[in-house]
Amino acid sequence: xxxxxxxxxxxxxxxxxxxxxxxxxxxxxxxxxxxxxxxxxxxxxxxxxxxxxxxxxxxxxxxxxxxxxxxxxxxxxxxxxxxxxxxxxxxxxxxxxxxxxxxxxxxxxxxxxxxxxxxxxxxxxxxxxxxxxxxxxxxxxxxxxxxxxxxxxxxxxxxxxxxxxxxxxxxxxxxxxxxxxxxxxxxxxxxxxxxxxxxxxxxxxxxxxxxxxxxxxxxxx
Numbered sequence: 720x721x722x723x724x725x726x727x728x729x730x731x732x733x734x735x736x737x738x739x740x741x742x743x744x745x746x747x748x749x750x751x752x753x754x755x756x757x758x759x760x761x762x763x764x765x766x767x768x769x770x771x772x773x774x775x776x777x778x779x780x781x782x783x784x785x786x787x788x789x790x791x792x793x794x795x796x797x798x799x800x801x802x803x804x805x806x807x808x809x810x811x812x813x814x815x816x817x818x819x820x821x822x823x824x825x826x827x828x829x830x831x832x833x834x835x836x837x838x839x840x841x842x843x844x845x846x847x848x849x850x851x852x853x854x855x856x857x858x859x860x861x862x863x864x865x866x867x868x869x870x871x872x873x874x875x876x877x878x879x880x881x882x883x884x885x886x887x888x889x890x891x892x893x894x895x896x897x898x899x900x901x902x903x904x905x906x907x908x909x910x911x912x913x914x915x916x917x918x919x920x921x922x923x924x925x926x927x928x929x930x931x932x933x934x935x936x937x938x939x940x
Contacts, residue, residue: 816843895926
């Protein structure tokens with residue numbers, strides 16, 4: 720039996736062989752938003768020691784979950800990206816994130832929100848909107864792109880029908896831009912209505928107000 724092997728012929732045990740080590744799934748989470756250089760990964764996971772990050776990346780690379788890629792101009796340089804097998808973990812991470820979100824409570828001392836973690840929050844809180852609300856060209860399935868600013872952090876999400884694609888950074892084209900802070904979770908939890916959030920300054924929007932209402936329906940815990 721190999722070192723650190725669970726000794727069980729089981730799909731879950733095999734998965735844990737690959738991604739069960741501390742930090743591994745958070746590395747995968749951050750790479751869901753796109754390729755990242757080593758330093759960018761470390762900045763997004765400020766408590767991970769550099770040697771641990773190096774070891775986890777080597778392990779994930781050897782397992783076929785992560786690969787090194789050359790960034791195109793003007794960025795250039797080498798970065799880490801998910802392989803097809805790595806991207807296949809998204810559904811699992813979303814399910815785990817939803818399970819964990821029910822246990823979040825208030826932030827613990829020293830806990831931070833990163834752009835990558837909020838992008839994951841957008842994936843885990845996504846609920847396909849059952850209310851027909853065509854917004855462009857009279858089409859129910861017209862895509863809607865939201866750009867969310869949490870202080871200096873910027874994320875975006877594009878929703879079309881029953882799918883969401885979330886990432887970090889500004890959107891190429893946003894139908895609605897939202898400026899807010901950590902208290903946006905109160906809107907997503909249904910504790911504060913969209914209209915009250917605007918009235919009290921919890922959120923400031925640029926774009927149609929109906930899309931803000933729709934955002935609150937679509938991303939909720």
